[in-house]
Amino acid sequence: MKRALITSLVGSVALVGAAAAQEPIRIGITQNNVGVDSYQTTYEKAFIEAAEADPQVEAVVLDAGGDVARQIGQMQDLIQQGVDAIIIWPTNGQAVVPVVRQAHQAGIPVVVTNSQIAEAGFDFIASFSGPDNITQGRYAAEMMCDALDDAGRVVQIAGQPGYTTAIERQKGFEDALAEQCPDVEIVETQPGDWNREKAQRVMENFLTKYDDIDGVYSGDDNMGVGALNAAKAAGRDDLVFIGATNFAVGYEAMGRGEYWGSVYQSPVEDARNALATAKAVVMGEEVPFLNYFDTPKITQDNMGEFDKPVF
Amino acid sequence: MAKTDVELAVPVRRDPWITRDKVVHLLQTKGLLIAFALFLVAFSLASDRFASVDNISTVLRQVAIVGTIAVGVTIVVIGGNLDLSVGSLLSFSTVLVVDLHDKIGPGPAILIMFAAALAVGCVNGLLVGFARLNSLIVTLGMLSAIQGLTLIYSGGQNVDIADQEGTWFAFFGRDFLLGVAVPTWIFLGLAVILHVVLTRTTFGRKVFAVGGNPTAAAFSGVRRARVVFSTYLISAFCTACAAVILGSRVMGSQNNVGQGYELVVLAGVILGGTSLLGGSGSIPKTVVGVLILGFIQNGLLLLGYPYYAQWLVTWVVIILAVWLDVASKRGRLFTTTS
Amino acid sequence: MTKSPLRHLSRIPPIWMILIACVAFFSVFADSFFAIGNFTNILIQTSTIGLIALGMTVVMINGNIDLSVGAVVALAASLAVGLQADLGIVPAVLVGLGAGVALGFLNGMVVWKTGVDAFIVTLGAMMGVRGLVFLYTGEQSFFSMNFAYADFGMSSIAGVPTLAWVFLALTVIMHVVMTRTTHGRNAYAVGGNREAAENAGIRVGRHMVANFMLVGFFAALAGITLSTQMGASTPNLGTNYELWVITAVVLGGTKLTGGVGTILGTLGGVLTIGVLRNGMNLMQVPAFYVLVVMGAILIAVLLVDARVNRRVAGEVKL
Numbered sequence: 001m002k003r004a005l006i007t008s009l010v011g012s013v014a015l016v017g018a019a020a021a022q023e024p025i026r027i028g029i030t031q032n033n034v035g036v037d038s039y040q041t042t043y044e045k046a047f048i049e050a051a052e053a054d055p056q057v058e059a060v061v062l063d064a065g066g067d068v069a070r071q072i073g074q075m076q077d078l079i080q081q082g083v084d085a086i087i088i089w090p091t092n093g094q095a096v097v098p099v100v101r102q103a104h105q106a107g108i109p110v111v112v113t114n115s116q117i118a119e120a121g122f123d124f125i126a127s128f129s130g131p132d133n134i135t136q137g138r139y140a141a142e143m144m145c146d147a148l149d150d151a152g153r154v155v156q157i158a159g160q161p162g163y164t165t166a167i168e169r170q171k172g173f174e175d176a177l178a179e180q181c182p183d184v185e186i187v188e189t190q191p192g193d194w195n196r197e198k199a200q201r202v203m204e205n206f207l208t209k210y211d212d213i214d215g216v217y218s219g220d221d222n223m224g225v226g227a228l229n230a231a232k233a234a235g236r237d238d239l240v241f242i243g244a245t246n247f248a249v250g251y252e253a254m255g256r257g258e259y260w261g262s263v264y265q266s267p268v269e270d271a272r273n274a275l276a277t278a279k280a281v282v283m284g285e286e287v288p289f290l291n292y293f294d295t296p297k298i299t300q301d302n303m304g305e306f307d308k309p310v311f
Numbered sequence: 312m313a314k315t316d317v318e319l320a321v322p323v324r325r326d327p328w329i330t331r332d333k334v335v336h337l338l339q340t341k342g343l344l345i346a347f348a349l350f351l352v353a354f355s356l357a358s359d360r361f362a363s364v365d366n367i368s369t370v371l372r373q374v375a376i377v378g379t380i381a382v383g384v385t386i387v388v389i390g391g392n393l394d395l396s397v398g399s400l401l402s403f404s405t406v407l408v409v410d411l412h413d414k415i416g417p418g419p420a421i422l423i424m425f426a427a428a429l430a431v432g433c434v435n436g437l438l439v440g441f442a443r444l445n446s447l448i449v450t451l452g453m454l455s456a457i458q459g460l461t462l463i464y465s466g467g468q469n470v471d472i473a474d475q476e477g478t479w480f481a482f483f484g485r486d487f488l489l490g491v492a493v494p495t496w497i498f499l500g501l502a503v504i505l506h507v508v509l510t511r512t513t514f515g516r517k518v519f520a521v522g523g524n525p526t527a528a529a530f531s532g533v534r535r536a537r538v539v540f541s542t543y544l545i546s547a548f549c550t551a552c553a554a555v556i557l558g559s560r561v562m563g564s565q566n567n568v569g570q571g572y573e574l575v576v577l578a579g580v581i582l583g584g585t586s587l588l589g590g591s592g593s594i595p596k597t598v599v600g601v602l603i604l605g606f607i608q609n610g611l612l613l614l615g616y617p618y619y620a621q622w623l624v625t626w627v628v629i630i631l632a633v634w635l636d637v638a639s640k641r642g643r644l645f646t647t648t649s
Numbered sequence: 650m651t652k653s654p655l656r657h658l659s660r661i662p663p664i665w666m667i668l669i670a671c672v673a674f675f676s677v678f679a680d681s682f683f684a685i686g687n688f689t690n691i692l693i694q695t696s697t698i699g700l701i702a703l704g705m706t707v708v709m710i711n712g713n714i715d716l717s718v719g720a721v722v723a724l725a726a727s728l729a730v731g732l733q734a735d736l737g738i739v740p741a742v743l744v745g746l747g748a749g750v751a752l753g754f755l756n757g758m759v760v761w762k763t764g765v766d767a768f769i770v771t772l773g774a775m776m777g778v779r780g781l782v783f784l785y786t787g788e789q790s791f792f793s794m795n796f797a798y799a800d801f802g803m804s805s806i807a808g809v810p811t812l813a814w815v816f817l818a819l820t821v822i823m824h825v826v827m828t829r830t831t832h833g834r835n836a837y838a839v840g841g842n843r844e845a846a847e848n849a850g851i852r853v854g855r856h857m858v859a860n861f862m863l864v865g866f867f868a869a870l871a872g873i874t875l876s877t878q879m880g881a882s883t884p885n886l887g888t889n890y891e892l893w894v895i896t897a898v899v900l901g902g903t904k905l906t907g908g909v910g911t912i913l914g915t916l917g918g919v920l921t922i923g924v925l926r927n928g929m930n931l932m933q934v935p936a937f938y939v940l941v942v943m944g945a946i947l948i949a950v951l952l953v954d955a956r957v958n959r960r961v962a963g964e965v966k967l
Contacts, residue, residue, distance in 0.1 A: 034467055034936055035566050041467030063936040068886065070926075072878055073694040077930055080686045094792040095879035098799035118792060118881075161788040162884045190618055197561050197568055201373055205612050208366045222469065222565070229561065233485060249471050249563060311468065402760075444951045448899050451892060456944030462937035574772065581769050588766070619783035626777025630770060634763040646764040648847065648854040 024058040027051070027278050028078035029087040032068035032115070036275035037194055037222055038311030039245060039267050044112070046271035057279060068095045079106050085126075085278045087111045093164035098123035106177040108195050109281045113166045113274035122289075129277040129291040130270060133165050135265045137172020140217055140242050145181035147240040150213035154240075155206045156264075157199050157227055159219035162213040166191070169219050169244055187213065192223040199226030207234045221250030221262050228253055246298050248309045250284040254300050261299035264306050269293050316547075321325060342635045343584060346628075347603050354610035363612055368492060374605035375382055376553045376560075376599060377493035380572065381579045382502050383549025383596040386509065388580055390542040391522035391589025392446035397550045397576060399457035401569030403430045404554030406461050409564045410470040417480040424552045432547025433458060436540035443536075454573065461566050471563040494556045496574070499548060499598070500506030506594040518542060523590025579604050582629055584636045603628070652811075662902045662914030663957065667950065668921045675928035682931050685808075695923030697722075699816050700871040701894045701915070702901075703823045704864030706915045711860055711897055711909025712840040713767035717756060718894060720778035720870040722887030725749045725869035727782055728878035730791040730798075738798055742774070745870045753779060757787020757858030776889065777845075782884050790883045802877030809863035812874050819867075824912040836860065840907025897922050900950055 034044045042063065053057035060083060063072035068091045078086050079102060086103055088110060090096045097120050103110050104124035114130040132152065144154060159166025170189070177184055187210060192199035199218060206213065207230060216231075216239055218224035224243035231239050243250055243262040260303035273293045280287050298306055337345075355362040362580050389392045404424050411420035435453060439446045472478065487492045509515035520528035521538045529535060558564055583600030585592025607628065608621045638644050670933055676683040701718050708715050729745035736744070760767045791800060804811045827833035838846040839853050847853050867888075871901050876882045901909025901918030927947065 014825060035462040036467040037565055038467070044467070061933065062930055066885075067888075068879060068883055069694075069697055069875055073927075074930060075689065076690045076693070077687070077927065080684070080690055081681050081931075092879075092881070092883045094790045095881040095883055097792075097877065098796075098803060098880040101796075101799075102803055120792065160885075161783070162790055188615075190612070193563060195568065196563060197557060197565075200561060204369050204373065205609060208360055208363070209367055209613050226561065227561070247469070249469075251471075301806055438948060442952060442955065444948070444955055445899075445905055447898070447905060448951055449948055451896060452944040452947035454944070455947070456941045457940075459937050459940030459944065461938070463957075467937065515704040564892075574775075578772065578776070581772070586766075587768055596800045617783070619780040622780030623784070624775040626780065629773040630759060630763070630765060633769050637764050641764065645762045646854070648761060648764075649852045 007198060015026065023280060024084070025056055025282050026058045026060065026081075026083040027064065027085050027087060027162070027275065027282070028060040028083040029113075029274075030062045030064055030071050030074040030078065030089065032064060032071075032089045032091050034063040037220075038247065038287040039220075039265075042311040043056050043267035043271045046268040047275060050272050050275050054275075054279070057275070058274075065093050066091055068092050071096060072099045075103060079108060080105050083108065084282045085109045085111060087129075087274050088117075089114045090117055092119070092162065094118040097124070100124045106263045109278075111274060111278045111281060114270055116168070124278050126281045127287045127289055127291050130293070131265050132163050132262050132290075132292045133168035134172035136244050136265070136295055137169040137174075138176035139263050139295075140169070140244055140261075141176035141180060143242050143297060144177065144184060144215055144217060144240065145177050145298065147216055147242065148184055150181040151183040152213055153185050153187050153210070153217035154217060155178050155203075155210070155213055155216045156186055157192040157202055157216065157223050158189055159191065159223075160193045160295045161191045166194075166219050168242045173217055184215075192218065192226065194220060194222065196226035196229075199223035200230045203227035203230035204234070206229065207236060213239060215242065215260075218243045220245040220249040221259075224259065224262070225249045225253055228258055244308055248305075248311060249305075251298075251303065251308045254298070255295065257300060259300075261297060263295050264298040264307070264309075266293075267311065281290070312551060319432065323509060330409075336639075341640070343582075343603075343632060345582070345597055346632065346635075347599055347606075350358060350603065350610070354606065354614075358613045360609065361610055366609065366613070368490075368495075370602075370605045370609045371495045372492040372496075374421070374601050375498040375610070376557050376602070377579060378498040378548075378601040379501055379553040379556065380550050381576045381583075381597050382392050382498070382505055382594055383546035385580050385583070385585050385594055385631055386505060386518060387446075387542045387546045388585050389509070389522045389589060389592045390518045390539055391525065392539060392542070393450060393574045393577070393587070394435065394543065394546050395447065395577075396435060396453035396457060397546060398569040398571060399454045399461070400428060400431055400550045400572035401554055401557065401572050402564070402566060403431070403457050403461040403464075403569075404551050405558045405564040405568055406465050406470055406566060408554055409558045409562075410465065411471055412472050412478070412480055412558075414476075417478055421480075421555060424554065425548070428547045428551035428554070429544055432544045435547070436543035437648050438577040439543065440536040440539035458567075458570075465566055467566060469563060469565050472558075473574050475562045480559050481562070482559070483555045484561070494560065497552055497556060501552060502594050502598050505545070505549075509594060519590055519591075535569075537589065575604065578625060578629060582632050584632070592616070600632075662911060663954065664900050664902060664914055664917035664921055664950070668917050671921060671924045671928065675924065680926055685718060687927065687931075689805075689808075689810055689813060691920070691927050692816065692921045693810050694776050694927065695919050696812050696816035697755045697875050698890065698893050698897055698920040700819065700874065701864070701868050701890065702915050702919050703819060703912065704860075704867030705894050705898050706912055707823070707836055707860045707904065707905055708767075708864045709895075709903045710836045710840045710907060710910045711857055712843070713760065713857060713860070714771065714772040714862045714895070714905070715753075715756065715861065715868075716768065717752065717774035718871075719776050719887035719890035720775050720782060721749050721752055721865060721868035722872035722875065723782045723882070723884060724752070724778055724785070725872035726882035726886050727786050727791060727884065729873045730793050730876050730880075730882040731786065733793055733795065733798065737906050738795065740860045741875065741911065742873055746866060747937050749865040749867075749869020749872070750862050753862040753868075754858060756865070757861030760861065761854035761858055769868055769926070773821050786882075786884045788884055792883055793880045796880065798877055799880030802874065802880070812878070813918040815874065815897070820862065820912060820916055829911050830860070832856075837908055840909075842908070863896045893922065896947055900947065902954070939967065 062074045071091045101124045110127040112128045158170045190202045219245040232243045246262040246264045356374035408424040438444045438449045515531035517533045517538045521535045611620045725745035729742045757771045897918040901914030912930035
């Protein structure tokens with residue numbers, strides 16, 4: 001990984017020297033928290049690869065480590081460096097609005113990736129590129145209604161409290177469930193912090209607390225597989241597991257018939273979409289304001305149509 | 312456990328007020344257990360699920376990871392130092408053992424992981440023991456460095472074990488022996504062994520001596536550096552054991568899986584009454600401290616309180632428990648400082 | 650072990666040498682590092698940790714520690730942003746600051762009256778106050794409806810960001826407090842030899858409570874200035890800040906045993922961390938390596954420091 005970066009650095013330096021006339025497009029990205037899970041890591045890799053493959057683009061790749069304050073600092077650094085466009089994966093959809101506004105005022109277009117910014121910031125961004133997390137929550141609710149024949153009791157294991165993706169998926173799921181099958185009741189919601197071991201512990205406590213759970217919705221498959229571990233250990237193999245962001249482990253569990261369904265979301269596509277959007281914005285092309293990429297439902301029935309996720 | 316209590320009771324002086332002395336004595340030696348018992352009774356009354364065999368065995372299994380680490384950290388703390396690197400080390404060891412499992416098989420993976428963890432323990436031990444650097448800062452630096460190493464090793468990817476059903480590695484985190492979960496056996500087994508080491512061996516006496524009065528220890532020929540070095544090896548060893556449990560339980564690992572464990576572990580050790588100044592403390596008490604934390608968390612969740620309620624309760628419980636301890640040693644509730 | 654505070658003022662804290670070396674290194678190797686705009690960025694970025702570190706230095710010179718500062722950052726920010734709609738900006742900010750001071754008072758009183766080690770008291774508070782934050786916010790982020798709030802965070806006076814001015818001004822004030830006032834002298838005396846300080850008539854308990862209130866105030870102020878940069882607050886704000894603050898203060902030469910330390914050194918420690926972070930960002934060092942470098946530097950500085958001050962190394966123990 002380091003080598004990849006160094007070659008990209010060397011490559012870009014060479015590019016500046018050799019083709020100064022051509023002026024590469026400099027795009028800075030500040031990511032949420034690389035290394036916290038495979039999705040974000042795969043995203044970063046794909047982004048760097050896509051940027052290297054494109055001779056017109058020179059990328060500055062940063063990571064906020066999940067800290068809002070550090071992300072704001074990185075935005076300011078990118079503004080100071082005078083990049084042509086900034087891609088931000090918000091650590092928090094609301095807290096980055098002022099610094100996004102600052103970039104806007106400095107004349108640098110901002111593309112938000114993966115996780116949406118708060119509405120107050122819509123005026124200051126060029127485009128949002130990423131999945132539609134509310135819709136993903138709705139998809140999960142639809143699958144849950146299907147799986148339970150519109151009646152039952154479910155528990156929810158949400159992502160890290162305070163993070164936009166977690167909040168949006170939870171909201172999408174809860175709203176759609178109430179609409180589509182009001183007889184499916186959410187008995188309790190606890191955060192699993194995007195952490196499989198934590199989700200496993202939370203599920204163990206749910207299983208002690210409730211005898212009559214029919215389904216589990218997890219904010220991503222990583223946590224979903226933790227919950228599945230707990231249920232298997234307790235001998236409860238009658239539960240319906242539905243997740244989001246299909247991970248390789250979730251895909252495999254689905255293949256074994258233990259996991260009902262999830263939402264297929266490719267970090268590679270996510271990253272390429274973001275880079276392409278930012279490049280198009282700099283080139284002055286017309287881009288849709290909400291540039292969603294497709295995140296279809298994946299279930300045991302249709303999983304053959306999808307490649308196993310690489311993360 | 313009774314044995315330690317008697318030993319701890321020895322330094323209590325006989326005051327003219329017999330009754331008060333007895334109360335103080337009882338609180339000092341059994342205060343934590345009394346509080347623990349009250350807790351259990353209160354939760355059992357409030358939730359019909361709490362006292363069920365199922366629930367108790369779940370909690371015993373869940374606290375095993377924190378408990379296994381806490382047992383090792385107790386020895387470091389008795390030796391007069393801190394170890395904040397255990398959380399990062401847990402992440403590192405778990406990622407390592409899970410990643411190597413599919414590459415070279417469970418046996419070699421476990422061996423290499425233990426070697427790597429002990430190497431980290433060596434670095435801590437060299438810096439704190441031999442170079443005499445402050446343990447808080449050294450292990451804080453190690454916390455950050457090991458976190459980085461973990462990410463560099465894995466490239467930031469999650470690691471998984473492909474064949475979850477077929478590997479004997481599943482034994483450590485998922486199996487039961489005589490109706491008790493293996494993680495619980497590992498936790499309690501390590502606790503018993505290290506308790507014996509601490510109370511019945513020369514090494515144990517040296518740890519107390521080095522933590523309690525380094526100067527006197529040095530005069531009586533105890534080599535502080537070696538003792539401190541060994542305590543960090545023990546702590547790393549325990550953390551490696553916890554990593555085996557964790558990896559086997561989850562059959563996979565994220566790079567930040569151990570984040571924050573250092574503080575929960577420390578909370579358990581402190582709650583057990585081990586003094587951060589070194590020289591006093593006991594492993595059975597740490598076990599009780601860890602169990603209290605585990606049951607508080609579990610009980611509050613069963614009663615339907617939000618997960619952060621446990622933090623508020625832990626805040627109060629830690630301060631009260633340590634205060635009780637300090638006050639009974641002092642013989643009065645409040646300090647006389649102006 | 651009582652030491653004259655003046656002795657520590659007579660020399661430049663060694664961390665400044667490291668800071669200068671870092672600045673020189675990045676000026677050569679990182680494009681766009683050596684620029685006024687970048688330096689003001691570093692000042693803003695370090696002001697949060699820096700403000701807390703000012704208070705922490707005093708508490709640590711006392712021989713105490715405060716691990717709850719990160720949670721106080723989140724609480725103050727949440728109150729200041731969350732109450733704005735009902736109370737208006739200024740009263741909401743005052744409530745946020747008040748909460749920090751109140752929690753400092755609570756920590757200090759518990760440490761004083763119960764005699765429980767500050768590390769334990771504030772470790773408990775670190776969890777408990779975070780619990781209060783989640784309780785109050787209901788796990789939500791708050792958003793300031795008023796752009797004036799965020800504009801303040803982004804504003805500049807004479808080309809230097811307002812927040813940087815605030816940090817620098819308070820640094821100067823704290824420097825004066827620690828070097829020119831009775832309170833400052835007492836802080837060293839209490840940390841150097843507590844019994845001697847008591848015998849000399851210093852009211853140690855009250856003195857320590859005052860310092861806990863001071864660090865509570867600084868943590869709350871840091872939370873509020875941070876929230877002005879975001880126009881928002883998040884319940885996770887300030888996580889792990891206590892570790893970075895302690896790192897900065899120790900890099901600056903303050904001893905955990907108490908009695909030794911300077912505001913000037915702390916400023917150097919804070920800036921060193923800021924420069925390292927910023928410089929490695931500009932050089933595009935991958936985030937994973939940054940963690941290793943930060944950890945290694947912390948230990949390296951400690952090693953060098955121990956060699957320089959071999960005479961005190963023996964007493965270093967928490």
